[in-house]
Amino acid sequence: MENNVGMITPSGGATTLAPAQDQSLQPPNPDLAVQIQHLDYFFGSGDLRKQALFDINLALPRGQIVIMTGPSGSGKTTLVSLIGALRTVRQGSLRVLGQELVGLGERDLVTVRRNIGFIFQGHNLFESLTARQNVEMSVELTGQFNTKRAQAEAMLGKLGLADRVGYKPNALSGGQKQRVAIARALVNHPQLVLADEPTAALDKQSGRDVVTLLQTLAREEGCTVLMVTHDNRILDVADRIINLVDGRLASDTSPDGYLQANAAVTC
Amino acid sequence: MWKRTPLALLNLIHDRRKFLTSVGGVAFAVLLMFLFSGFKNALYDSQLQLLERLNGEIIMINRLKTNMFVPRAFARRRLYQVRSFEGVEAAYPLYINDANWRNPETQQTRPVRVLAFNLADPILRIPEVSHYLADLQLPETALIDTNSRPEVGPTIAGIESELSERRLKIIGTFTMGTDFASGNGNLIMSDQNFLRYFADRGPEEDPRSFATADLGLIQVTPGFPVDRLVETLQAALPNDVLVLPRDGPEGFVIRERRYWEENTNIGFVFTLLTSMSFFVGIILVYQILYTDVADHWAEYATLKAMGYSNLFLLGVVLQEALILSILGFIPGFAVGGLLYTVTGNVTGLLFQMTWGRILNLLGLTFVMCLVSGAIAVRKVQATDPAEVFGG
Numbered sequence: 190m191e192n193n194v195g196m197i198t199p200s201g202g203a204t205t206l207a208p209a210q211d212q213s214l215q216p217p218n219p220d221l222a223v224q225i226q227h228l229d230y231f232f233g234s235g236d237l238r239k240q241a242l243f244d245i246n247l248a249l250p251r252g253q254i255v256i257m258t259g260p261s262g263s264g265k266t267t268l269v270s271l272i273g274a275l276r277t278v279r280q281g282s283l284r285v286l287g288q289e290l291v292g293l294g295e296r297d298l299v300t301v302r303r304n305i306g307f308i309f310q311g312h313n314l315f316e317s318l319t320a321r322q323n324v325e326m327s328v329e330l331t332g333q334f335n336t337k338r339a340q341a342e343a344m345l346g347k348l349g350l351a352d353r354v355g356y357k358p359n360a361l362s363g364g365q366k367q368r369v370a371i372a373r374a375l376v377n378h379p380q381l382v383l384a385d386e387p388t389a390a391l392d393k394q395s396g397r398d399v400v401t402l403l404q405t406l407a408r409e410e411g412c413t414v415l416m417v418t419h420d421n422r423i424l425d426v427a428d429r430i431i432n433l434v435d436g437r438l439a440s441d442t443s444p445d446g447y448l449q450a451n452a453a454v455t456c
Numbered sequence: 457m458w459k460r461t462p463l464a465l466l467n468l469i470h471d472r473r474k475f476l477t478s479v480g481g482v483a484f485a486v487l488l489m490f491l492f493s494g495f496k497n498a499l500y501d502s503q504l505q506l507l508e509r510l511n512g513e514i515i516m517i518n519r520l521k522t523n524m525f526v527p528r529a530f531a532r533r534r535l536y537q538v539r540s541f542e543g544v545e546a547a548y549p550l551y552i553n554d555a556n557w558r559n560p561e562t563q564q565t566r567p568v569r570v571l572a573f574n575l576a577d578p579i580l581r582i583p584e585v586s587h588y589l590a591d592l593q594l595p596e597t598a599l600i601d602t603n604s605r606p607e608v609g610p611t612i613a614g615i616e617s618e619l620s621e622r623r624l625k626i627i628g629t630f631t632m633g634t635d636f637a638s639g640n641g642n643l644i645m646s647d648q649n650f651l652r653y654f655a656d657r658g659p660e661e662d663p664r665s666f667a668t669a670d671l672g673l674i675q676v677t678p679g680f681p682v683d684r685l686v687e688t689l690q691a692a693l694p695n696d697v698l699v700l701p702r703d704g705p706e707g708f709v710i711r712e713r714r715y716w717e718e719n720t721n722i723g724f725v726f727t728l729l730t731s732m733s734f735f736v737g738i739i740l741v742y743q744i745l746y747t748d749v750a751d752h753w754a755e756y757a758t759l760k761a762m763g764y765s766n767l768f769l770l771g772v773v774l775q776e777a778l779i780l781s782i783l784g785f786i787p788g789f790a791v792g793g794l795l796y797t798v799t800g801n802v803t804g805l806l807f808q809m810t811w812g813r814i815l816n817l818l819g820l821t822f823v824m825c826l827v828s829g830a831i832a833v834r835k836v837q838a839t840d841p842a843e844v845f846g847g
């Protein structure tokens with residue numbers, strides 16, 4: 190029955206399921222940077238339809254630094270990309286910085302993205318642009334052409350790259366490149382920063398440095414950070430750790446609690 | 457707009473070697489377009505070199521002379537009839553005949569075209585002719601076209617050789633060029649000399665006399681409407697002659713060009729070659745742009761994630777296309793111009809680089825690059841910003 194509906198109207202199939210879930214939504218809470226309620230997400234359509242996220246409920250207060258862990262394939266990247274307005278969402282409720290994303294079209298999603306800082310596993314810097322120009326590309330989105338240079342240089346300075354502003358990515362180390370990417374994500378002072386395994390491509394020490402810098406700046410700016418990581422050594426920067434397993438939220442604790450729980454399992 | 461980071465330009469020039477190859481590729485496509493369209497234009501333009509030098513607003517020919525290649529003359533008395541009409545300032549005959557010229561160096565004979573007229577008549581707008589009017593009165597003298605094909609031998613004053621097996625002395629030169637009807641070159645002589653060579657050339661050839669002329673030139677009284685005079689003359693004269701204005705959409709010059717356009721495959725062949733270069737250019741530029749997008753896929757997707765719209769990325773690719781077209785056009789045009797001169801010298805054809813043609817090809821180059829850009833851009837639009845997450 191479900192499959193039939195899904196095949197006829199792949200996108201609308203789940204809408205018919207929504208009343209069956211019969212779960213009421215909380216009103217919008219302005220203190221929350223991210224407010225997720227009863228969020229389901231499916232990849233593909235018809236027979237190939239596969240559910241990646243199951244009834245996610247998650248509230249991230251403003252200013253919190255949250256680390257998300259979980260086995261590979263558990264849906265972390267999917268969840269982060271949904272919060273980042275990179276995919277259209279149709280089920281449940283997903284409020285990001287006060288804006289409901291469910292039902293938004295591509296054009297409105299683009300606008301939402303401008304208030305979010307993204308940090309990816311790869312630095313994704315343009316090889317043809319200097320560190321400063323890469324960061325300026327971000328400032329240009331705000332139309333502040335006259336101050337873009339100063340803003341970019343100030344942010345690179347905060348990340349310890351004051352003497353590297355004119356370098357192209359080729360001439361920078363992996364950690365430096367990721368710091369440029371962070372500068373690019375933070376230069377417009379986003380209220381929300383989303384990072385997906387930002388240290389995966391870095392060695393131990395530079396990974397640690399990058400995350401500490403990110404933490405310091407986030408505190409300074411008071412912005413909310415949601416960071417996916419497998420790296421157990423950097424969990425201490427977080428206020429809170431959530432664990433995703435098979436598309437479901439499995440645990441939600443403080444770093445201490447998480448470590449104790451995991452220690453208990455391994456013992 | 458100017459304050460934006462010039463991403464398109466910087467992406468293009470980042471890899472110097474790739475950049476130079478790209479520009480070279482576009483330049484090559486442009487050069488091919490210049491060459492092929494140049495040949496087409498040169499072949500047509502060359503047909504008109506003599507016609508455009510005719511010094512009269514109205515031309516009279518035998519009705520059967522559909523193009524300059526047809527050796528049909530008309531009764532010269534028609535020209536005298538015309539002189540009595542109001543608006544006719546003067547009417548002159550021009551005599552044309554082919555003859556074999558012996559190359560003084562190789563001793564081989566080659567057909568050339570002889571143009572002859574009464575030296576008192578200002579028939580041709582060729583300034584050099586007026587310098588030699590006195591010398592041309594002498595028997596067995598002529599001027600030779602310096603743009604004749606190499607087969608006729610040296611084209612300098614002082615050469616002595618044979619025309620139709622009769623001695624001829626070259627006493628000077630002029631500059632015009634060859635066409636389909638001119639054989640390997642042109643000679644200019646007086647009408648008196650013309651009779652010496654062509655009045656009696658043996659049993660196989662028609663004898664020429666002043667009873668017939670090949671072209672009649674009619675000069676119109678300044679201010680008198682040419683079209684009206686053409687109509688009047690044509691109505692008054694018998695149907696064996698055709699009276700045409702020299703210029704204008706129905707004129708003698710255009711008629712000649714149209715004849716060659718409609719009755720040869722030149723246009724088709726060279727237009728085909730030009731279009732092929734155009735499409736090769738499209739494929740080439742598409743390759744360049746596509747590779748750029750594919751190589752920077754993650755970066756472009758990141759721009760989208762940051763909040764740049766599809767339109768912006770479209771702009772970047774189209775800018776790259778535009779930059780390539782301009783930077784490729786310049787060397788293509790420069791080398792093309794050089795080859796026009798060289799090819800013109802070798803073939804004796806008239807290679808003209810006019811503003812209209814330059815702008816036309818610049819436009820084609822723009823279209824070439826924009827079409828490739830438009831195809832390549834679909835790749836950018838398809839980049840999904842969600843895909844850059846997680847790697």
Ligand SMILES: Nc1ncnc2c1ncn2[C@@H]1O[C@H](COP(=O)(O)OP(=O)(O)O)[C@@H](O)[C@H]1O
Binds near residue numbers: 261263264265266268
């Ligand atoms: N573009 C996609 N199309 C179809 N299935 C996908 C796509 N991306 C991810 N998935 C599936 O969704 C599940 C969650 O993937 P993902 O969010 O990338 O996990 P994680 O980031 O935790 O490793 C996986 O089973 C994966 O195979």
Ligand SMILES: [Mg+2]
Binds near residue numbers: 265266267
């Ligand atoms: Mg992932």
